[in-house]
Amino acid sequence: MKKAMALLTALLLICSVSLAEDAVSSATLSVDRLPVVESTGSSILVVFFSTDDTVRAAAYTIAEALSANLFEIRPAEPYTADDVNYHNSQSRTSIEQNDPQARPAIAALPENLSRYDTIILGYPIWWGQAPRILYTFMESVDLSGKTIIPFCTSGSSGVGSSASNLQKLTAESAVWLDAKRISNGSSAEEIRAWAESLGLAKEEPVMFYIHVNDAVLPVKAENNTSSEALLQLLEAGDITISMHDYGSFEKVGPLGTSIPRNDEDITTTPGDVILYQGNQLTIYYDENRWDFTRLGHIDIEQVELKAILGSGDVTVILSANP
Ligand SMILES: Cc1cc2nc3c(=O)[nH]c(=O)nc-3n(C[C@H](O)[C@H](O)[C@H](O)COP(=O)(O)O)c2cc1C
Numbered sequence: 001m002k003k004a005m006a007l008l009t010a011l012l013l014i015c016s017v018s019l020a021e022d023a024v025s026s027a028t029l030s031v032d033r034l035p036v037v038e039s040t041g042s043s044i045l046v047v048f049f050s051t052d053d054t055v056r057a058a059a060y061t062i063a064e065a066l067s068a069n070l071f072e073i074r075p076a077e078p079y080t081a082d083d084v085n086y087h088n089s090q091s092r093t094s095i096e097q098n099d100p101q102a103r104p105a106i107a108a109l110p111e112n113l114s115r116y117d118t119i120i121l122g123y124p125i126w127w128g129q130a131p132r133i134l135y136t137f138m139e140s141v142d143l144s145g146k147t148i149i150p151f152c153t154s155g156s157s158g159v160g161s162s163a164s165n166l167q168k169l170t171a172e173s174a175v176w177l178d179a180k181r182i183s184n185g186s187s188a189e190e191i192r193a194w195a196e197s198l199g200l201a202k203e204e205p206v207m208f209y210i211h212v213n214d215a216v217l218p219v220k221a222e223n224n225t226s227s228e229a230l231l232q233l234l235e236a237g238d239i240t241i242s243m244h245d246y247g248s249f250e251k252v253g254p255l256g257t258s259i260p261r262n263d264e265d266i267t268t269t270p271g272d273v274i275l276y277q278g279n280q281l282t283i284y285y286d287e288n289r290w291d292f293t294r295l296g297h298i299d300i301e302q303v304e305l306k307a308i309l310g311s312g313d314v315t316v317i318l319s320a321n322p
Helices: 002-024 054-066 090-098 132-141 163-167 188-197 225-236 302-309
Strands: 044-049 067-072 117-123 148-153 181-182 207-212 215-221 238-247 250-254 264-267 271-275 280-284 288-297 314-319
Touching: 002 280, 044 054, 054 067, 054 117, 054 148, 054 188, 132 163, 181 188, 207 225, 215 225, 215 302, 225 288, 225 314, 238 280, 280 288, 280 302
Parallel strands: 044 067, 044 117, 117 148, 148 181
Antiparallel strands: 207 215, 207 314, 215 288, 238 250, 238 314, 250 280, 264 288, 271 280, 271 288
């Protein structure tokens, strides 16, 4: 029995030493080399907590790969080196991780969480689990209806029950995907490859083009059956339309054929390309409200659009190519 205890103690000692080595040798990704991640219009938010920069580096790599936004969970009271000393059973992290009720305060919560569909949630493994501050986060925000993709970094431990324990704190309507463990030695390439494998990368917008008066207006196609039908027509060949002004807010002309309608109550803005009555194309340079179908939008200032279209009748060519 004594021998068994001695063996167990020796094993525990070896484990804790390798944990310590892993922890200090952690990030191969240096924060000095972190890419600058611009705030984007993305629907993906990478939320992370990190005390020693391993998770931070991974979070930045993921955000850059997916053009996502970043949010760091910062503790109201930052963790010192003594706080994260897991050799000391009385250190702050040892006490917190041993206390299921511990909820370390967060300095600030993310704003506008509602605009994100997907949350990629990164944390280090502390004693086999997510740090308690992640529990504070889960209990402080409403993630209902969102897709959550957890990832953790660690010296040697796997994800274990860390993600499922966090899941218990979110609304049932949140969809949790499998958690990914990123080992401390992982390269940026490996992390990027995982991020890209999620299939979340921003899709290129579908475009068509309006050639008018020596200018080419790129139109970002609306995602509906009407613009799909129009794009199919354009694949077969260009469409020439004679347009005239109507109501001092639009140029309008016959498409030459009918395509499916997806009419809705729309107040137009300059640059809107609209299907009227299923067989006429309009380019709006001012505001009008009616029931009609969006085909796409030209991202352009009103004055510039008006100058390109000119006044009076005009012939435009719709094309799949610029
Ligand atoms: C308090 C504490 C406890 C830890 N517990 C574990 C553990 O149980 N298993 C493990 O593999 N690594 C453990 N580690 C190592 C970290 O999970 C690992 O170094 C992680 O990548 C650190 O992330 P960060 O650099 O972003 O803070 C622990 C580290 C600390 C500070």
